[in-house]
Amino acid sequence: MNTPSVRPRWEDLPNDVRANVQARLGSPVVEVSYPEGGFTPGLALRLRCADRSEVFLKAADLALPMASHYRAEAVVGEHLPSVIAPELWWSVESHGWIVNAFEAVLGGEPELRPGPADLPGVLDVVGSLERELTPCPAPVGEAGETLSLLAGHWERLAAAPAGPDAWRTARRAWLTEMDDRDLLVKAAAGDTLVHCDLRADNMLVDAERVRVLGGSWSGVGGCGVLRPSADPCRSQPGQSGGRARSARTGVAGGRSESREHVRGGDHRLLSWHQVHGPGGGLGAYRGRAAQAGRRWIDYRLS
Ligand SMILES: Nc1ncnc2c1ncn2[C@@H]1O[C@H](COP(=O)(O)OP(=O)(O)O)[C@@H](O)[C@H]1O
Ligand SMILES: [Mg+2]
Numbered sequence: 057m058n059t060p061s062v063r064p065r066w067e068d069l070p071n072d073v074r075a076n077v078q079a080r081l082g083s084p085v086v087e088v089s090y091p092e093g094g095f096t097p098g099l100a101l102r103l104r105c106a107d108r109s110e111v112f113l114k115a116a117d118l119a120l121p122m123a124s125h126y127r128a129e130a131v132v133g134e135h136l137p138s139v140i141a142p143e144l145w146w147s148v149e150s151h152g153w154i155v156n157a158f159e160a161v162l163g164g165e166p167e168l169r170p171g172p173a174d175l176p177g178v179l180d181v182v183g184s185l186e187r188e189l190t191p192c193p194a195p196v197g198e199a200g201e202t203l204s205l206l207a208g209h210w211e212r213l214a215a216a217p218a219g220p221d222a223w224r225t226a227r228r229a230w231l232t233e234m235d236d237r238d239l240l241v242k243a244a245a246g247d248t249l250v251h252c253d254l255r256a257d258n259m260l261v262d263a264e265r266v267r268v269l270g271g272s273w274s275g276v277g278g279c280g281v282l283r284p285s286a287d288p289c290r291s292q293p294g295q296s297g298g299r300a301r302s303a304r305t306g307v308a309g310g311r312s313e314s315r316e317h318v319r320g321g322d323h324r325l326l327s328w329h330q331v332h333g334p335g336g337g338l339g340a341y342r343g344r345a346a347q348a349g350r351r352w353i354d355y356r357l358s
Contacts, residue, residue, distance in 0.1 A: 185249075
């Protein structure tokens with residue numbers, strides 16, 4: 057499991073905000089539980105009320121830059137059908153905080169390993185992202201803008217004092233070809249609401265289906281990829297055929313070459329952050345994801 061940032065707890069919410077939430081819930085909170093996953097430093101918790109109803113809350117102090125992620129989640133969440141994502145029940149900004157209330161799902165992170173367990177459900181939800189979200193229903197920016205952030209990292213990595221390692225040197229031609237901002241933006245063109253951060257830890261599987269979380273990076277575009285799993289044992293290239301392969305190379309629309317550009321860029325971004333980004337739980341996650349990306353690239357080029 058990923059190490060989450062240190063998140064505020066229920067009792068850390070200002071009294072007025074807690075009272076506002078309580079009033080909206082209409083029944084006293086009797087139990088609070090905290091998930092292990094996620095990477096933003098905002099509040100994320102499950103509340104159970106005296107009338108046995110449950111809700112999942114995400115909240116952030118509006119003074120913090122990451123509050124914009126929670127705002128974006130509220131904007132996108134309004135347009136996601138409940139087959140795709142836990143329903144957004146309400147979002148409110150009051151007393152300097154934003155609070156988003158979602159349907160609470162009793163589930164865990166899906167396994168991306170090929171096999172009968174979670175992968176078919178993951179592929180179903182990724183497929184329905186394109187079906188249900190074209191034309192793009194939400195007022196979001198261009199996915200190309202987000203995806204263009206993936207460009208340029210290979211050049212920076214290659215220019216770093218340590219230089220490229222043997223693995224990067226061996227794949228220099230492919231990595232360089234993929235490191236083109238214009239191609240990335242072109243690859244991202246389309247009219248679908250694209251999540252841009254599809255990973256196992258942004259999904260929840262319960263007894264019925266797999267659902268997608270978040271969406272603060274969403275934009276309008278045509279090309280989504282499933283990012284490499286953080287857990288090396290969950291992403292084993294070359295194990296089996298068609299459907300499993302498409303889960304690793306990314307689905308959700310776009311031509312396969314476009315997806316390769318995005319995938320290659322994603323790997324470079326993660327590699328860059330692995331070397332130059334913050335350490336801690338997030339750094340460790342990025343390191344594992346970059347390794348998974350290497351295995352994907354080896355598989356792709358083999
Ligand atoms: N609607 C929900 N119901 C139940 N658990 C949820 C729900 N939304 C998120 N979670 C849990 O909270 C964790 C963090 O959620 P996520 O939205 O990914 O946070 P972050 O934006 O910080 O990455 C998830 O890994 C999951 O375990
Ligand atoms: Mg997340």
